[in-house]
Amino acid sequence: LNDDKSPFQRTFVNQVKRCAEMSRKLRFIKDQIHKAGLTPSPSPAPQLDIDLEELEIQLEEHEHGLIEMNANSEKLQQTYNELLEFKMVLQKVHNPTLCISSFPFSRKKNLVFQLKFKPCKHISVRIDRSEMLPGPSNQTGVRFISGIICKSKVLRFERMLFRTTRGNMLFNQAPTDDQILDPATNELVEKIVFVVFFSGEQARVKILKICEAFGANCYPVPEDTIRRRQITREVLSHLADLETTLEAGLHHRDKALISIGFHLAKWMNMVRREKAVYDTLNMLNFDVTKKCLVGEGWCPIFAKTKIQEALQRATTDSNSQVGVIFHVMHSVESPPTYFKTNHLTNAYQEIVDAYGVAKYQEANPAVYTIITFPFLFAVMFGDWGHGICLLLGALFLIAREKKLGSQKLGSFMEMLFGGRYVLLLMSLFSIYCGFIYNEFFSVPFHIFGSSAYRCRDATCSDSHSVGLVKYQDTYPFGVDPSWRGSRSELPFLNSLKMKMSILFGIAQMNLGIILSYFNARYFGNSLDIKYQFVPQMIFLNSLFGYLSLLIIIKWCTGSQADLYHVMIYMFLSPFEDLGENKLFWGQSVLQVILLLLAVIAVPWMLFPKPFILKRLHTERFQGRSYAALGTSDIYDDEEPDSAREPNLEEFNFSEVFVHQMIHAIEFVLGAVSNTASYLRLWALSLAHSELSTVFYEKVLLLAWGYDNLVIRLVGLAVFSFATAFILLMMETLSAFLHALRLHWVEFQNKFYSGDGYKFRPFSFAALNEDED
8 A cells, every 4th residue: 555655665664674684693693503514403492482672682692792703713713724834834844845954044143933813822932043034135145935825826826936036046845734724715725835045135025025916924934953843842832722722612602503593493483474574564554543554455255254353353462442443345456366275286276377377256277177187198198007107106205295295305306296196197097098098018908808809710820910800899998909019000099099189179179168158157248258259169160070070970980981081172172072981961061051150250250349349438438528526435535556446448449459350360270270289199199109119029028038137137127217217207297298288278278368366365384484
């Protein structure tokens, strides 16, 4: 109701900011727990309920303490790293490659070297060593600078030193024995100890600048061995003290994080809920007295009584002086769509919602999708051996439903687990269609009795291609096993599955058009019934419904008529005699009538509806050139953005006519393309059957023909791999996607607009961590 205000102008913006700040602090604490490698206890310690203000104070204290501990730890770690590097430099000067005792030096002096670090005291080490800081420029002699640098930079560092001093230097290096922890990235880094010998003040200045540019740390090393050993002992002593201090600091921080981790989930849930409440309150508006909040929303009709009881209970518990007023209002806006689902129907509803959410009180395709989707999948996947494998996988997911539902699964497993009941029905229908096709991993079985065919004589006892005659009634259920291996197997199965696909397609498209009639009747739209439903039924069934009738008659009569010839010459030569392709008496006359009806149905869909809509609009607003003035009794109590505001749209005839023309052309062309699209049922079923046959005959049987155990095991392994990954995974996914397309495009576009929006009630259970 306050959509005209920005988020920063709304009433509870300060409370939302406070909750957002507390969420940030909780995320910071959670990140610190993960960085420390800790896991909060699954059973939180009991704690008294605290309000938001107390939690805000506690979070501020915890964040400040963690930041201070992290800062101290970083300082201690940096000081520890410096002492560790200094120790490595002192130890490596004994290396012959870094030896400096053979070089002459001009003079010696006493130098005080100080290392400062917190919280320890200052370390003061007095060193008598060769001069590292050269004297005046007129002095002569070889000087040196020692230090340590990252291994990845040493080649560029040496090249830069050589070019800067024009080769007047000697660079020695040696790798360190241990890696050093980088406090910034918290990773171990390999480093190199180096010594640079040079002569002259200018060279010293240049070398120090290069060391600074490359991030190299320079440390003074005395030439005297005794003093060097003395400093080494002092550095080792301070390193031991620092290690103890660092371990104590880390232990204290981990202890604090563990104590916070016991309540972290509870605190995050509390803040998340408070923020969601204030976000919802920001959608409300004050009444004219500025004492009450006014809000509008949607609720299911069956939940109205529960909502009233909850509001009364909240009023009583909060001791409010103002009662809650719950008023049902009439809206011109379309309400949101809400379907009650369970574990079985939810996945199918999600499949439909992925195409588009149903308009309010529109026919829900998910009711029919529960059966038609797995059935069309099974038509393409029909094999009861493969169906049993899918059934075992679905039963496994359903049996472990509670355990898997409480775990965080990967994207693939989460998708598979969410569709476990879809997989269950797909497997059951696949077993059914597998019995129809009589295929068990492409192998036929005499399950429902013996074959209806046998050999004419003894000469064809070993043959499956010639000499077979029918000697008894047709095989009672499914395809006769004798078709397997015969010369007419592929033509027979092709003809069967192709015609069956057309029948299924026409039946499902007719169902979609019939559902459009129920939609139009429910919404009281008689124009859609007269000028959309009726011509669509006439056009579709005059052509493709007639084709379905011819297929059924041909199956029942055993006629040899060419249906391709019948359908083609129905358009090219409608008055020509059918001859041997005639299936029933009066067929030629019926074809002419159906063709005329199909031609009439096209302008029937196109022209009447736009002109009738224009006439109705003109009659409705005739004489209404002036708008009515609103009175205080009607409009004063309405909110500016209320759903009760009337919304009158102008009638644009050209837009309506173009829309109707597009719809009519789309249906006419779609009737042809959609019918052809259902042939994918035949194509994928044939491909699945042939792939299964190839893997069985060319892999398993071929390997089993050898009298060698290794070859047989290899053949069995290849057959199992091909069945699992190609037939059970890739073919399943392919058939699933094709069945999805048939429902979205061929079925739902006949009646389903899908331009609604979901009902999303305010619920704490629906909140997730992403809303923090």
